[in-house]
Amino acid sequence: MVEGETDQGFLxxxxxxxxLQVDVKVAPPKELGGSYNSxxxxxxxxxILLNQLADGSLINLAxxxxxxxxxxxxxxxxxxxxxxxxxxxxxxxxxxxxxxxIFEHDDGLADFGLWVMPDNTQEGMLEDWLKECIHANEQAxxxxxxxVVEELPKPQKFKSIxxxxxxxxxxxxxxxxxxxGLYSAVTDQLLDSNKPLYSQLIAWLKHIYA
Numbered sequence: 068m069v070e071g072e073t074d075q076g077f078l079x080x081x082x083x084x085x086x087l088q089v090d091v092k093v094a095p096p097k098e099l100g101g102s103y104n105s106x107x108x109x110x111x112x113x114x115i116l117l118n119q120l121a122d123g124s125l126i127n128l129a130x131x132x133x134x135x136x137x138x139x140x141x142x143x144x145x146x147x148x149x150x151x152x153x154x155x156x157x158x159x160x161x162x163x164x165x166x167x168x169i170f171e172h173d174d175g176l177a178d179f180g181l182w183v184m185p186d187n188t189q190e191g192m193l194e195d196w197l198k199e200c201i202h203a204n205e206q207a208x209x210x211x212x213x214x215v216v217e218e219l220p221k222p223q224k225f226k227s228i229x230x231x232x233x234x235x236x237x238x239x240x241x242x243x244x245x246x247x248g249l250y251s252a253v254t255d256q257l258l259d260s261n262k263p264l265y266s267q268l269i270a271w272l273k274h275i276y277a
């Protein structure tokens with residue numbers, strides 16, 4: 068489960084490249100029956116999916132959300148909110164994690180996966196993960212996009228916490244097919260799968276679904 072359609076499109080393409088031999092549905096809360104798409108929407112709907120994991124309706128379950136920024140967000144606050152949901156039903160954080168966070172159940176149910184963007188430690192969002200995984204061939208263009216965003220007239224219309232979104236959107240707007248979503252960073256091979264964060268995400272997804 069993911070926060071919204073942008074994250075959905077991106078992860079669908081990541082999983083397509085992996086070519087796992089299982090059917091993985093990537094969906095935001097509303098598509099699954101939740102009230103609204105957002106991190107809070109994910110948290111609200113998570114207990115329902117955990118119950119489905121317990122009764123066998125689901126075989127595997129993973130959640131990807133943004134850490135966002137403090138005081139209302141941040142990695143630790145996001146982790147604590149999820150931990151508060153999963154701990155009462157028997158899940159605890161696994162000691163030896165593979166890239167992302169893995170919760171194991173005390174009664175042998177399938178592991179539950181959590182990835183808090185960008186890297187399960189820092190504040191930020193999916194776009195910050197993308198910034199760390201940009202291919203060397205794209206670094207110069209992305210640096211120029213960052214410069215353009217920096218030189219925009221002040222005050223800038225977007226919030227400072229959304230700077231990464233502005234930088235990534237500018238960079239993608241200068242590609243061969245401008246106007247596409249974050250998924251195009253995968254489909255157009257603009258990322259380096261050997262970058263540590265990319266490798267960690269792949270290892271985590273394989274642990275949950277392979």
